[in-house]
Amino acid sequence: MERTSHTSAPGSSFPRRQLQVLLACRLVEPLAINSVIPYLFQMVRHVSSPDLSDGEATRLVTLIFSAYAMAQFSTNILWGRLSDRIGRRPVLLFGLAGVFVSTVALAFSSSVPLIFVSRIAAGLLCGNIVITRTMIGDMVHGRENKSRAFAWNQTVYQIGTVVGPFIGGFFVQPFSREIKASHSPRRNIATSYDKRAGLRHLAVYHALQVF
Template sequence: MRRGGYLRAAGIFAVCMAGTTLPTPLYGLYQEEIGFSELIVTVVFAVYAFGVIGVLLLAGNISDTVGRRPVLLCGLVLAALSAVCFLAESGLPLLFLGRFLSGLSAGLFTGAATAFVMECAPPGKGGRAAFASTAANMGGLGCGPLLAGLLAEYAPWPLKLPFLVHLALVAVSFAVLWFLPETVREPKPLRVVRPQWPSLPPQVRALFVPAGLAAFVGFSLLGVFTSVSPAFLAQSLGVENHAVVGLIVFLAFFASTVGQLLVPRLGVARALPAGCFTLVAGLALLAGALAWDLLALVVLSALVGGAGQGLALRGAVASVAGAAPEEHRAGVISSLFVVAYTGISIPVIGIGVLAEPLGLEDAGLVFICCMVLLAGSAGIYLLRRPADRARV
C-alpha cells in the first residue's frame, strides 16, 4: 500500500497549496470588474493569512489525534468551497470568503500533509519523502499563479476556468486520498482534541527572536510577490501578460524550494544567517526594480529573495526545533509559523495603506527599508552568537 503512496500524498499536497495562490495574476481583472483600490487587494490577500493563523492556533495538532486523512479530506472540502466562491463571485464578500476558506484549508494541510507524506514513505525512502514534501508545498504555491496566468492569458473565461480546473484537481485528489491508508495508529474521536496554544520555553526564546524575524521577512517578501507585484508590473513596467506575471511569482517559489534544499549542505548554523543576508540582497534588487522600473531586476529579486526565504525558513524551523525540548517542540514550531504567516498579512496591508498617499512604488520602498532592517539585524545577531550556532 505504501509503495508510491508518498508521491500521491505529495501530489494532493501540491494541489491544495496551488489553490491558495491561484488568484494572484487575476487581481487586476477583479479590480477592473468590481472596482477597488490596491488597499483592498492587499486586504483580500491577507484574509488568507488570518485563516491559516486561526487554524494553527486552535487546531494545529488535530491530525495527531483524529488522524491525517480526516483532516486532509476536510482541507480539500474547504479548498473546493473556496473555488466555488471564486466561481460564484459577484463582489468583494465572496472574494473575502474564498480567501478565508483557502487559508483554513492551507492551515489544515501545512502540518498534516507534511507528516502524511513522510509517514506514507516506505522504509529507506525518508529522504525522498522529505524532498517530495518540500517540493509539493512550495512547488504547489508556485504552480498556482503559473496555471492561472496561462489560462487567463491564453484560454477563455479568465476568471472562471482557473477555478474550474482547480476544482477538478481537488475532486481527483479527494478520490486518491480516500484510498490512501491512515498513518496515525490509534485515531481518537474529535471530542478528545484540545486546542494546543503555541508555547516558548525559556531555553529557545533568545534564538526564536532572530529565527522569527527571518521567517517573518521571508514570508513578507513572498506576500509582496503574490499580492501587489501584478499591479506594479502592469502600472510601472507595462507587463499585462498574465502568464508572465504568473511565471515571475512561480520563480520566487521555485527559488524558495532550491534554498530549502541547500540547507543540509550548508548546515543549520550557516543557513539561517545566510538566509537573512540573501533576503537583504533580494530586497535590494526589488528596491532597484522599483526605483528604475527594470523587469530584469524584478526577476532577479524573485530568484534571490525566494532562495533567501527558503534558506531562512528551513534554517529557522530546524534551529528552533533543535533548541526546544521535545515536549515543547510542536508548540515552538507552531509559534514560528504564526509569526511567519503574520508576515504575509500586516506588512502587505501596510503597503496597501501607504499606496494611496505615496504611490505603489514609494510604498514598496518603505516596506523594503523596514524588512532590510529586520533581516539584517537578525543576520548580524546570529553571527555574533557563536554559542547558539554551536548548539543548533
C-alpha cells in the same frame, strides 16, 4: 516499577529568549515576500510597454510568483546540507541578507526581467524555512516543548503572510494617488513610481533587519 516519562513539563528547559530571536528572523521572510502582493501587478504595468494588456500583466505576475517558489524549492535541501557543514547561524544570517538584498533589488527594478531576477534571487538565497525548523529541533528538548515551539514557528509564518500584504498595501496607496493626479507621460510616472517605491521599501526593510 515507576514509569519514565519522555515528555518535559511545560516551561522546563524551554529556550524562550533564543526562540523569540529565531522567530523574529522567521517573520522577516513572509513579511518581505508577501508585501509585494498588493503592488506587483501595478509595478509590472508601469515598467512595461503601454501596450501591455491586463491579461498579459496578470500572466507575468503569476510567472514571477512561480519563479520565486521554484527557486526556493530547488535550493532548500542544499541550504540544509550546508548548515550541517558550516553551522546553522551563518546560513540563517545569509538568508536574512538575501531577503533584504533581493527585496531592495525588486523595489528598484525598472523592467520586468529585473523583477524576475530579483524574485528568483530571493528564492535561491533564502533557505530559512528549512533552517529555522532545524534550529528549533536542535535547541528545544522534550516532546511538549517541541510541539509548542513548532506551533509558534508556524503561527509566526502565518502572521507574516497576513501582515505582509497590509504593509505592501499601505506603501503602495500613496503611489496610486500620485499617479492618478499626475499628468506626466507614462515613462515619467513609472520612473517616479520606481524611485519612491525603492526608497520607502529600503527604509522598511532596514527597520526589519534591525528588529
